[in-house]
Amino acid sequence: MIEVKHLYKSFGDKEVLHDINTTFEDGRINLIIGQSGAGKTVLMRTLVGLLEPTQGEVLYDNRNFVNMNKREKIHMRREMGMIFQGAALFDSLTVLENVQFPLDMFSDMILRDRQRRAQECLDRVNLSDAGDKYPGEISGGMQKRVAIARAIVMNPKYLFCDEPNSGLDPKTSLVIDDLLSTITKEFDITTIINTHDMNSVMGIGESIIFISDGRKEWQGNKDTVISSRNKKLNDLVFASELFKKVKEAEIAEK
Structure with a gap:
C-alpha cells in the first residue's frame, strides 16, 4: 500500500500540490484524474522520486520514500514499473x-x-x-x-502509468485498459494511472482521486463518481459524451 501524507510541492513561489492525503490500494487500479495543469503529473513524479516534495511523506508499506538515502531509493525503484x-x-x-x-x-x-x-x-x-x-x-x-x-x-510491486491511452483510438484504449486491469489482478500489483480518459474511469476505476488546482477534491470509485456532488468533478466528468449519456439514462430510470 502507498500512503501519501500532507504532501506539498512548490516550484519557487508557485505551489503545485497542497496538503495531499490519500491511499493507493494494493492489488487495485488507482486512478488520478483532473484537468490539465491540476497537478496530477507532478504528484506521480513525486511518488516515484523524480521530484522531491517540499513537505510531506510518501510511504511504501510504511517505508518513507522521501527520507531514504540514494542507495535505498535505487533499491526501492526496483520494485516499481513505469509506463510513460x-x-x-x-x-x-x-x-x-x-x-x-x-x-x-x-x-x-x-x-x-x-x-x-x-x-x-x-x-x-x-x-x-x-x-x-x-x-x-x-x-x-x-x-x-x-x-x-x-x-x-x-x-514490480507498484506500476505507474502516465496517460497510457494518450494518442490511441477508443478501441485500442479499451484493449490497454483491459490489459492493465488483468495484469494488476494477476500479479497483485498496486497500479496508479494518471488519466483524463473518462472511458477508463468508468471501465477500470476501482479507486479514484480527483485533483483540482493542486488539491485533492474528491475520492471514490467508478460506481460513485456519477453521483458526486463536487461541482469541479462534475464539470470534468460530464464534459464527456459517455458520462452525459450515463447520467441521462440514470435520470430517465428515475
Missing part, C-alpha cells in the same frame, strides 16, 4: 531488447534467462511474434503493449 505517456521505447533496439533493457541494467540474470523473461512478458501482452521488430515498425497500440511488457519484466 509516449511509450518511450528505444528506436535503435528491437522490441525484445526494449523489454529486456531493465534486466540488462539491474538484474544479475545470465543473458539466456534475461531473454527468456523478456519473451515471457511479450507473450503476456500478446506480442509473441514482435520481438525482432523495431518500434517504428509497429503501431502505437503495440508500442504501448511493449511498454507494459517492459514495465512488468522486473516483477
Whole structure:
C-alpha cells in the first residue's frame, strides 16, 4: 500500500500540490484524474522520486520514500514499473531488447534467462511474434503493449502509468485498459494511472482521486463518481459524451 501524507510541492513561489492525503490500494487500479495543469503529473513524479516534495511523506508499506538515502531509493525503484505517456521505447533496439533493457541494467540474470523473461512478458501482452521488430515498425497500440511488457519484466510491486491511452483510438484504449486491469489482478500489483480518459474511469476505476488546482477534491470509485456532488468533478466528468449519456439514462430510470 502507498500512503501519501500532507504532501506539498512548490516550484519557487508557485505551489503545485497542497496538503495531499490519500491511499493507493494494493492489488487495485488507482486512478488520478483532473484537468490539465491540476497537478496530477507532478504528484506521480513525486511518488516515484523524480521530484522531491517540499513537505510531506510518501510511504511504501510504511517505508518513507522521501527520507531514504540514494542507495535505498535505487533499491526501492526496483520494485516499481513505469509506463510513460509516449511509450518511450528505444528506436535503435528491437522490441525484445526494449523489454529486456531493465534486466540488462539491474538484474544479475545470465543473458539466456534475461531473454527468456523478456519473451515471457511479450507473450503476456500478446506480442509473441514482435520481438525482432523495431518500434517504428509497429503501431502505437503495440508500442504501448511493449511498454507494459517492459514495465512488468522486473516483477514490480507498484506500476505507474502516465496517460497510457494518450494518442490511441477508443478501441485500442479499451484493449490497454483491459490489459492493465488483468495484469494488476494477476500479479497483485498496486497500479496508479494518471488519466483524463473518462472511458477508463468508468471501465477500470476501482479507486479514484480527483485533483483540482493542486488539491485533492474528491475520492471514490467508478460506481460513485456519477453521483458526486463536487461541482469541479462534475464539470470534468460530464464534459464527456459517455458520462452525459450515463447520467441521462440514470435520470430517465428515475
